[in-house]
Amino acid sequence: xxNNGIVTKAKSYVKDFFAHWNVPYEGRYIPNKEVAAYGFGGxxxxxxxxxxxxxxxxxxxxxxxxxxxxxxxxLYYMLVIANIIGISFTMFRSYIMDNIKSPxxxxxxxxxxxxxxxxxxxxxxxxMPYEVMTYNQKAATVLVLYLVxxxxxxxxxxxxxxLIQVMSPDSDERTDxxxxxxxxxxxxxxxxxxxxxxxxxxxxxxxxxxxYRIIYPAISLLGLLLAFPVYKYTNExxxxxxxxxxxxxxxxxxxxxxxxxxxxxxxxxxxxxFLEMSYxxxxxxxxxxxxxxxxxxLGVANTIIGNGALxxxxxxxxxxxxxxxxxxxxxxxVTNIILLAVLFFTYHNVYLVIAIFYINNFVLVLGNIxxxxxxxxxxxxxxxxxxxxxxxxxxxxxxxxxxxxxxxGSVVPFLQEKCGLKDNYDVLYDAxxxxxxxxxxxxxxxxxxxxxxxxxxxxxxxEKKHRGITYVLRIRAMFDDYSAGCLDDDELVRAMNIITxxxxxxxxxxxxxxxxxxxxxxxxxxxxxxxxxxxxEAIKNAKNKINELKIxxxxxxxxxxxxxxxxxxxxxxxxxxxxxxxYILDNExxxxxxxLQEINAKISSMPKPATKEEKLILSDLKKLAKEIKYAIKxxxxxxxxGVAEPDENAIENAQNLPTNxxxxxxxxxxxxxxxxxxxxxxxxxxxPYTDAKRLLIxxxxxxxxxxxxxxxxxxxxxTVTA
Numbered sequence: 049x050x051n052n053g054i055v056t057k058a059k060s061y062v063k064d065f066f067a068h069w070n071v072p073y074e075g076r077y078i079p080n081k082e083v084a085a086y087g088f089g090g091x092x093x094x095x096x097x098x099x100x101x102x103x104x105x106x107x108x109x110x111x112x113x114x115x116x117x118x119x120x121x122x123l124y125y126m127l128v129i130a131n132i133i134g135i136s137f138t139m140f141r142s143y144i145m146d147n148i149k150s151p152x153x154x155x156x157x158x159x160x161x162x163x164x165x166x167x168x169x170x171x172x173x174x175x176m177p178y179e180v181m182t183y184n185q186k187a188a189t190v191l192v193l194y195l196v197x198x199x200x201x202x203x204x205x206x207x208x209x210x211l212i213q214v215m216s217p218d219s220d221e222r223t224d225x226x227x228x229x230x231x232x233x234x235x236x237x238x239x240x241x242x243x244x245x246x247x248x249x250x251x252x253x254x255x256x257x258x259x260y261r262i263i264y265p266a267i268s269l270l271g272l273l274l275a276f277p278v279y280k281y282t283n284e285x286x287x288x289x290x291x292x293x294x295x296x297x298x299x300x301x302x303x304x305x306x307x308x309x310x311x312x313x314x315x316x317x318x319x320x321x322f323l324e325m326s327y328x329x330x331x332x333x334x335x336x337x338x339x340x341x342x343x344x345x346l347g348v349a350n351t352i353i354g355n356g357a358l359x360x361x362x363x364x365x366x367x368x369x370x371x372x373x374x375x376x377x378x379x380x381x382v383t384n385i386i387l388l389a390v391l392f393f394t395y396h397n398v399y400l401v402i403a404i405f406y407i408n409n410f411v412l413v414l415g416n417i418x419x420x421x422x423x424x425x426x427x428x429x430x431x432x433x434x435x436x437x438x439x440x441x442x443x444x445x446x447x448x449x450x451x452x453x454x455x456x457g458s459v460v461p462f463l464q465e466k467c468g469l470k471d472n473y474d475v476l477y478d479a480x481x482x483x484x485x486x487x488x489x490x491x492x493x494x495x496x497x498x499x500x501x502x503x504x505x506x507x508x509x510x511e512k513k514h515r516g517i518t519y520v521l522r523i524r525a526m527f528d529d530y531s532a533g534c535l536d537d538d539e540l541v542r543a544m545n546i547i548t549x550x551x552x553x554x555x556x557x558x559x560x561x562x563x564x565x566x567x568x569x570x571x572x573x574x575x576x577x578x579x580x581x582x583x584x585e586a587i588k589n590a591k592n593k594i595n596e597l598k599i600x601x602x603x604x605x606x607x608x609x610x611x612x613x614x615x616x617x618x619x620x621x622x623x624x625x626x627x628x629x630x631y632i633l634d635n636e637x638x639x640x641x642x643x644l645q646e647i648n649a650k651i652s653s654m655p656k657p658a659t660k661e662e663k664l665i666l667s668d669l670k671k672l673a674k675e676i677k678y679a680i681k682x683x684x685x686x687x688x689x690g691v692a693e694p695d696e697n698a699i700e701n702a703q704n705l706p707t708n709x710x711x712x713x714x715x716x717x718x719x720x721x722x723x724x725x726x727x728x729x730x731x732x733x734x735x736p737y738t739d740a741k742r743l744l745i746x747x748x749x750x751x752x753x754x755x756x757x758x759x760x761x762x763x764x765x766x767t768v769t770a
Contacts, residue, residue, distance in 0.1 A: 065080055066080075068080050069081050076216070076218065076221050077215070077216040077217065077218060077221060077285050078215055078216050078221060078225055081281060082215065082281060082282045082283060083225050083228055083229060084232075084277075085277040085278055085280070085281035085282050086211070086212065086215070086225065086229045086233075086277075086278055086282055087228060087229035087230075087231070087232030087233050088232055088233070088274070088277055089233075089274070089275050089276065089277035089278025089279070089280075089281075089282075090208065090229055090230075090232065090233030090236075090275075090278055091232065091233045091235060091236040091271075091274055092236075092271045092272065092273065092274030092275030092276065092277075092278065093159070093163075093204070093205075093208045093233070093271065093275045093278060094233055094234075094236035094237055094271065095236045095240070095267055095268065095270060095271025095274060095275075096163055096166070096167055096204075096268050096269075096271030096272045096274075096275055097166075097201070097204070097205060097268070097271070098240055098264050098267045098268050098271065099167060099170040099171060099174065099260070099264040099265050099267070099268040100166055100167065100170045100197060100201050100205075100268070102170070102174070102260050102264050103170055103173055103174075103193075103194060103197060105123045105124075105126050105127040105130060105190070105191075105194060106120075106123055106124075106127070106460075106461075108328070108329040108332075108333075109123075110254050110255055110332070110336075111174070111257070111260050112190055113473055114254075114255040114473045115178075115255060115256065115257040115260065116178050116186055116190065116257070117183075117186070117473075118183075118186065118187060118190065119470055120461040120464050120465055120469060120470070121461050121462070121465060122187060123461065124461040126187065126190065126191045126194070129191060130191060130194055130195055130198070133195055134195065134198055137198060137199055137202075138202075141202060141203060141206075145158070145206075145207075152279070153214070153283070153284035154210075154214065154284060154286075155207035155208075155210050155211045155214070155284065156207070156211065156279040156282065156284065157279075158203040158204060158206075158207040159204065159207050159208060159211070159275070159278055159279035160279045162200050162201075162203040162204040162207070163204050163272050163275060164272060165200040166197065166200040166201040166203075166204045167265070167268045167269060167271075167272060169193065169196045169197045169199075169200055169201075170197050170201070170265075170268070171265045171268075172193060172196075173190075173193040173194070173196075173197060174257070174260040174261045174264065174265065175261055176189050176193065178257065208278065209420065210423075211278070211282065211284070212225065212226050212229070212420055212424075213420060213423060213424035213427065214284040214285060214286050214424075215282060215283065215284065215285060216285055217285060217286070217428070217518050217521070217522075218518070219421060219424070219425060219511055219514050219515070219518075220365075220368075220369065220511075222420070222421055222424055223364065223365050223368050223369075223417060223418075223421050224365050226364075226416075226417050226420055226421070227361050227362065227364045227365045227417055228361075230357075230361045230413070230416060230417065231358060231361045231362065234354070234357050234358070234361065234413075236271070237354065238350075238351060238354040238355075238357075240267060241347060241350030241351060241354055242347040242348070242350060242351040242354075243347060244259075244263060244264075244267075244347065245343065245345075245346040245347035245350070246347050247259075247263050248263065251263060253343060254332075254336060254343065254346075255336065255473075286437055305430065307433065307434070308426065308429065308430050308433070310422075310425075310426045310429060310507065310509050311426060311430075313503045313504065313506055313507050314422065314423075314426065314503075314507075316503045317500050317501070317502075317503040317504060318500070320499040320500065320502075320503075321496045321497065321499045321500025321501075322459075322496060323459065323460070323492040323493060323495055323496030323499075324384075324493055324496030324497045324500050325493065325496070326460055326463075326489040326490075326492040326493045326496065327388060327391065327489050327490050327492075327493040329489065330391070330395060330401065330486055330489065330490075331346075331349065331353075331401060331402075331405050332346065333476060333482070333486075334395070334398055334401055335349065335398075336476075337476040337477050337482060338398075338479070338482060339398060340477075342398075349402050349405075352402060352406060353402060353405045353406045353409050354409065355406070356406045356407065356408075356409040356410035356413065357409055357410070357413040359410060360409075360410045360411070360412075360413035360414045360416075360417075361413060361416075361417065363414070364413075364414050364417035364418065365417075367414065368417070368418060368421070368511075372510055372511055373418040373421050373422055373425075373511070374504060374507050374508075374509075374510065376414060376418055377415070377418055377419075377422070377501075377504055378501055378504055378505070380411045380412075380414050380415060381497055381500060381501035381504075382501065383407075383411050384408060384411055384412075384497050385494055385497045385498060385501075387404050387407055387408050387411070388490055388493050388494045388497060389494060390404060391404050391490055392487065392490045392491070392494075395486050395487075395490070396483075422507075422509075425509050425514045426509065428514060428517055428518060428521065429509060429514070429517055431521060432517045432520060432521060435524075459492070460489075460492065463488050463489070463492060464485060466488075467481060467484045467485035467488055468481040468484070468485070469481070469485060512602045512605065512606065515602065515603075515606065516606040516609045516610055519546045519550070519606070519610045520609075520610060520613045522539075522542060522543045522546060523543050523546065523547065523610070523613055523614065524613070525539065525543070526539060526540060526543035526544075526756070527746060527749040527750055528746070528749070530749050530752065530756065531745050531746065531748070531749040537763050540756065540759060540760055540763070541760065541763060541764075544756065544757070544760040546610070547610075547614065548760075549603065550603060550606070550607045550610045550611060551607075551611070553600065553603055553604050553607055554607045554608075554611060555607075556604055557604070558600075558601035558604050558605070559597060559600070559601065561594055561597050561598060561601070563590075563594065565590045565593065566587065566590035566591060566594065568586075568590075569583065569586035569587040569589070569590045570583075570587060572586055614750070614753070616750075617747050617750050617751070619661070620661055620665070621661055621664045621665055621668065622747075624665050624668065624669075625668055625743060626743065626744065626747055628647070628650075628668075628669075628672060628740075629739070629740035629741075629743045629744055630740075630744070631643075631646070632736055632737060632740040633737065633740050633741065633744070636737060640676055640679055640680045640683070640736065641680060643676060643736070644673060644676045644677065644680065647669060647672055647673045647676060648673055650669055651666065651669045651670060651673065654666055654669070672736070675735055675736055675739070676736050678732060678735070679732060679733055679734070679735050679736050682729055682732045682733045683733045686729045686733065687729075687730075687733055691730070691733050691734060693730055694723070694726040694727055694730055698723040698726065698727070699720065699723040699724060699727065701723075702716065702719035702720040702722070702723045703716075703720055705719055
């Protein structure tokens with residue numbers, strides 16, 4: 049009987065799963081087909097990057113350290129050079145990602161096209177004849193090919209990581225999908241961590257370069273084939289007006305990202321916590337150098353440790369809902385500090401090392417779930433404060449960390465050399481040197497972990513606050529698309545549902561959430577399959593009711609914030625913005641210098657701001673003056689004979705030029721570059737006018753709320769009838 053109940057429940061779950069294979073659950077965005085595609089395709093992505101991840105410029109990397117034999121300090125110098133050269137790669141990559149115009153979206157095209165060149169460049173790296181090279185030749189070859197790999201591979205790996213951030217605008221759904229997907233695609237590293245040390249026995253071990261020439265490339269090429277679903281069967285869902293072009297000027301994007309306080313909090317945490325992962329070499333070096341006769345068991349240890357990831361991925365959605373991403377992050381960091389302190393006294397015992405790494409892996413994998421969530425929330429906040437959807441440019445501003453890394457990155461190699469590790473890695477077989485190095489790395493990690501957690505005490509982008517931001521973004525997108533005449537019924541219904549719900553609870557008080565119903569459900573009998581089913585259903589209903597009340601209470605607190613968006617044109621701040629916009633358009637034929645004088649006069653005549661609204665008005669005026677100055681400068685530099693709009697087909701015409709010869713190819717590239725630059729210069733030259741028009745159009749749309757409500761009510765009535 050019990051088995052029949054289990055079978056019945058399993059059949060029910062399977063039926064429900066496939067019922068939502070192509071259609072998402074109510075209130076969600078991602079159907080199960082895409083969850084499976086991201087998870088199983090992610091296995092392929094992780095397998096494809098096996099040979100890429102084997103290449104690194106640090107002493108802890110067995111390939112360049114033990115196999116090729118480069119010194120730790122030389123590897124650090126090479127890494128600095130690679131980072132300096134790589135700055136241009138990062139800037140180019142970020143710009144391309146933020147401005148790509150593809151029906152596949154922002155990230156999926158790179159998952160489709162960048163995997164193969166990434167793997168092939170890494171295969172070339174491992175197959176170079178280092179055995180017959182001099183030391184300098186080895187170093188030069190490693191550096192050049194490392195740069196080649198990093199032209200392609202970040203497109204591939206970053207796109208996979210950022211894809212989950214745009215598959216759904218719902219933070220909880222992103223967390224759930226990330227958790228489920230990681231359970232699936234984490235099988236890939238679990239398999240490779242177990243199998244590679246065993247397979248390495250056939251090619252001479254992990255310190256033999258034949259392992260990296262045969263085993264690693266074979267796995268990666270297989271992974272490329274398995275990665276197919278992740279770009280074929282997923283979709284990107286960014287809350288932005290369909291009418292808005294996805295085109296962001298490079299330096300404007302940088303200035304915009306620099307204003308995001310959450311970017312600085314998360315970035316500073318990483319910059320000052322650079323030592324946190326110093327201890328991670330201990331596990332591998334323990335098996336390779338302390339117990340070389342047990343090197344093959346490293347795969348078993350990796351598999352056991354990797355099991356902690358499974359439980360972390362299952363627990364992450366529950367923990368995030370229970371305490372939030374910020375509190376979970378802080379808890380994980382504190383736990384990591386405690387584990388490292390214990391490791392300092394127990395690293396001699398390989399079984400205790402495995403146990404500590406197991407718990408530590410649980411903690412780290414939780415970060416794999418909440419960190420993408422934090423990054424996605426941060427990007428939604430960026431769109432809320434600036435109106436632009438920016439993803440790639442966060443990496444460009446993050447290059448500040450690269451410059452800091454020139455100084456901080458030398459600390460670990462310096463410590464390793466001070467402990468006796470230079471160009472001969474065989475010294476690690478000496479217990480005295482190895483123990484001294486392990487203790488030093490653990491102390492460094494404790495310092496890094498402590499510094500890493502401090503900035504997050506200033507992070508206040510809670511799940512509730514993020515939900516309010518997504519509500520506002522959806523409302524803005526509705527009005528913008530209505531103005532452009534491209535508002536579809538689904539977008540209208542989603543936005544109006546938010547407005548209707550928020551208006552319905554405005555002014556109401558949060559209710560106390562009681563768990564009595566849940567306790568009563570759990571106390572129900574469960575002796576027969578029928579009783580178990582009834583009890584399970586009662587528990588499910590009680591939990592859903594608690595969750596609904598929790599969201600309702602949060603929405604009561606968010607109601608003033610959301611409705612302020614609807615009423616913004618009735619505030620003095622926006623009335624002043626509209627007044628300035630009308631002045632600019634009424635004087636469209638007037639010299640911008642005269643308009644600038646008028647705006648500066650308004651700034652000068654304003655009394656010292658006393659209220660928040662007065663400060664906002666002054667800030668708006670200063671921002672407007674700055675934009676007019678830039679427009680004047682652009683006109684003087686590029687439109688001395690008068691501002692004339694470039695041919696709207698110029699870019700397309702340039703892209704269609706022939707490329708039969710080298711000269712034609714160069715001419716086409718220059719023509720495309722010129723057309724893009726001309727269009728960009730024109731936009732900046734007339735930006736005060738286009739912004740003014742956009743604001744007045746937006747005001748007109750916000751005043752058409754009654755029209756949208758009428759259309760919404762008609763759709764709802766038709767749905768009920770159907």
